[in-house]
Amino acid sequence: MVDKQIALSGEKPAGGRGYARTRRKIEDIVGMFWRGIIYLFLGFWSIIVIFPMVWVIGSSFKTTGEIFMSPWLPPAQLMWDNFARAWTKAFIGQYLFNTLVVIIPAIFFTLLFSAMAGYVLARFQFPGNRFIFYAFLGGMLFPVMLALVPLFFLLDSMHILDSHFGLILVYIAYSLPFTVFFLTGFLKTLPNELLEAAIIDGAGPFQLFFMIVIPLAKNGLVSMAIFNFLGQWNQYILPLVLLTDSNKYVLSQGLAFLSQQQRYQNDWAGLFAAIVIVMVPTLVVYVLFQNQIQRGLTVGALKG
């Protein structure tokens, strides 16, 4: 960078060889100094980000006694039992199971319904097309807070309050606006020729959609699967309001419940283990698919 700067700036060293060498040396020192400062800042922030997580993982292997003795000492022995307790006695296993029961169908149907709607909105002209598209878009303006009370009573009157089925429907409905918006844009870019050729070959509309459109839209669907997975996995307020039976709690809700409970029960070691069980899998998945996930998560903020 520095060398290039000299080369491009067109300044010819004025005072012969000796001058050029001194000048090069000064540039080198400035460059090193600059680099040092950059590493200092970046390293500092890395520690701030990593340390809390490492600390929790370390504490999750201690006994509750050790946790109270000093926050700095490493565990004398790895207490794997903490994890077993968190999994069974603190119901983390149950919460994880509940979460999967909810988000697997929720994500599947979010993608299916959004792709179907997006396909029609992207490729068919009919009166009301734009209206429906903007109605979905408008849904992104409203905070979920605003819908909570009527939603609670609506589900109650439909007898699906406090059920995973009800939560699945709500998750799908609230994931639709962005997913429909994104997939409509995505499906507009599909090549026409391919679809027309399939129609000429006699493909019916459903065949066309499932055999041609869906495979072509794979990349868009994967982005949306990641985006919705993280959104629904981390969802807190909807289950908090819509699930009251603690046997049905999802992970985020269960962990919050546990931390408020444990304050009285004093099994700190078990709680630390619970946080680790919840935290580490998403971190591992992230490290494996970092690019897709960074793109998937920021896609909501970037212009289409």
Place this chain on the structure above:
Amino acid sequence: MYKNKYRVIVPFLAPAVILYLVFVIYPYARSMYNSLTSWKGVSSHQPFVGLYNYGRMIQDELFWNALSHNLQYLLFIPLITISLSLFLAFMITQRIRGNRFFRVTFFFPQVVSVISIGVLWSYIFHPTIGVLTSLASMLGLEPFFQLLGFEGIPVWMGDPRTVRISIGGVVIWQAVGFYMVLFLAAMEAIPQTFYEAAILDGANRWHQFRHVTLPLLWDTMQTALVFAALGAFDMFAITKVMVVSGSSTGRPADVLATYLYEQAFEASRFGYATAIAVSLFLMMLALSVFTMRVTRRETVEY
């Protein structure tokens, strides 16, 4: 394409539209109406009271208490988060070794759920088992805090004076990586030739950043500001999980979202709670329009 295209359009649109109408549009519309009733939730009877709830809200000290906390967050969180993430993004683009590592690491907190983050930090802040108080006393910061008027090292989440700083700090800690990645993506989209031209004109690093990068990032900055501002007006999950309701720091940590949740699902004042929710929505809407307006300038196309 097909003889009767509505045979395709209707069944393809139906599931999405029906779910959306029933579970999203209807509750939003219903909220607007509910806020005009004094509904307690027990009976289907919903006495219409006009703007009574809104009048009561204006006189409710706890409403203003919660709102003032949102405004404090709004004042500090977006500004600090965005400057910090822009600064880190700038550092990472300085072609240094290991930038891949920093890029992955800084995004970590973003993939962990807010709930795990909240629980994790409430233990870091814990006065006896937490690592922060211990660190502060090891660094000999006690006199410093006494100078600020504390008795010693503050109890972070347990002190009304520090509870919002603690929560705000966690939110910033989590969000910085997200905005950094956003800015990095935008920075990398800027053609290299722009920088080469600037270098030819004798621009140093700061000038390049100030006169090439920043103007071209303006669109992304605007989006980021709106996002961060709306985030400061939410704060529900993090507050709910870090603060034990009914504790001494309950009220000092209140934000509109937690207050309206309490009014609805703990006090069963559903009409009143929806009035707060409608106000929250209108404030958020005004805030985004305002942010877009104030930050609008000629965008530079390339």
